[in-house]
Amino acid sequence: MKAIKSLRRMAAALAYSLSIACAGVGAAQAAATIVIVNQNAPGEGFNDPTPAAPVGGNPGTTLGEQRLIAFQRAANIWGATLDSTVTIRIGASFVPLSCTANSAVLGSAGAYEIWTDFENAPRANTWYPAALASKLAGEDLTAPEDPHIIARFNSRLGLFPDCLPGSPFYLGLDNNANGQIDLVTVLLHEMAHGLGFQTFTDDETGEQFFGIPSIWDYFLVNNRTNIPWVAMTDAQRRTSAVTWRGLSWNGPNVTAAVPQVLAPRSNLNISGSNAGAATGDYYVGDASFGPALGRTPVSGQLMPVVDQPNGTGLACTPLSLSNAVAVRNNVALVDRGTCDFVTKARNVQAAGAIAMVVVDNVPGDVIGLSGSDPSIRIPAVRITLSDGVAIKAALQQRSRTRSGVVATLGLDPTRLAGTDRYRRILMYTPSINAPGSSVSHYTTEAKPNQLMEPSINADLDHVVKPPRDLTYPLLKDIGW
Known part of the structure; x- marks a missing residue:
């Protein structure tokens, strides 16, 4: 049984994975329990005491409290959707991230560890993210003090003149952002990455992590040749990652749901x-x-x-x-x-x-x-x-x-919209590689817009499964 603390993969996954957990906020009690582990120092991020008026059903009275409540709402949605006997821990914080007056990094997140050859692993010699690996093993594979997913979000967004002024995270729970950036939607997206909506194979070089494929790679297919990523050479993977409309998702749950979701x-x-x-x-x-x-x-x-x-x-x-x-x-x-x-x-x-x-x-x-x-x-x-x-x-x-x-x-x-000739959904493979976005997102051509496109669209609902969205079917394909 092998485990890797994948901080390298998290750094490469800026648009990938996010999930949350916060000590003292309470877990989401549902088919899966998600705990938000607050990693901010006193007075910062989730602990920011700046007064805030309740907004959009979020009753918090400080900026930090409202952030935590929004995180818990996203955790509750995923908790009600997933099935796992292992509590999912998400180490999260709000910290200053890169931004300018016209652009900003919203956040970054990813699996803290990845595992292969654990007990009950469906595929041998294959990487699984920690939360999924623990679910499949029927026991927590990570150390009790470690999260399964780690996430960082921009604490300065919209609040300072050099960081998208006037465009802060919307902290309401009612999906009524009115031009602001809906935090619950962003969290649902990033949590999905942390749960496994990503490959650990390098999309720029085509190299498998430590020479081992990701579970993702078995379902990603070149739709010209029908060769899955797992069977390609590094050079073939590298080329396919920058071939627009060249890669499709070939998982049975997603493909079955496509006709009821896409227009x-x-x-x-x-x-x-x-x-x-x-x-x-x-x-x-x-x-x-x-x-x-x-x-x-x-x-x-x-x-x-x-x-x-x-x-x-x-x-x-x-x-x-x-x-x-x-x-x-x-x-x-x-x-x-x-x-x-x-x-x-x-x-x-x-x-x-x-x-x-x-x-x-x-x-x-x-x-x-x-x-x-x-x-x-x-x-x-x-x-x-x-x-x-x-x-x-x-x-x-x-x-x-x-x-x-x-x-x-x-x-x-x-x-x-957004499918190949076999009605399989296309993946995001721009002709110029976009690190952290290429391969591990759905195409931007899907209609209606999908949660797991590489950017957050204003028309998204707080929904992760059909008939509105194809995120959960993909997670089911990889083992959830």
């Missing part, structure tokens, strides 16, 4: 007399604001906004008369940059556009449009820079109100 894929179709080589279907990222694409498509002439000297269109201010004439009753094509997506949508909507397509301004893969504004009434999607270049080439010859290029935004009923 048809959103699609942009380009056609028309001037479309030329741009004719065809395009993957898109959905907006978190405005109406969702439905089975009745929205279709119109695609007209670019041009308000910059280099020929791009940012739509960050009310449109000029010429741009307003161009997009009125048409689909507006705008470029990413300078202002938020909601502002762009608001401006083209005010000019009379029936929909908006945003072209990314950096190379990369499909991702959605963030933001919230209930006044937005038009659908909006995002396409990659390379797709935008191809479509813009077809727009060179146009009149003031017509381009001869028709954009149709709708659904592809033959494909579920």
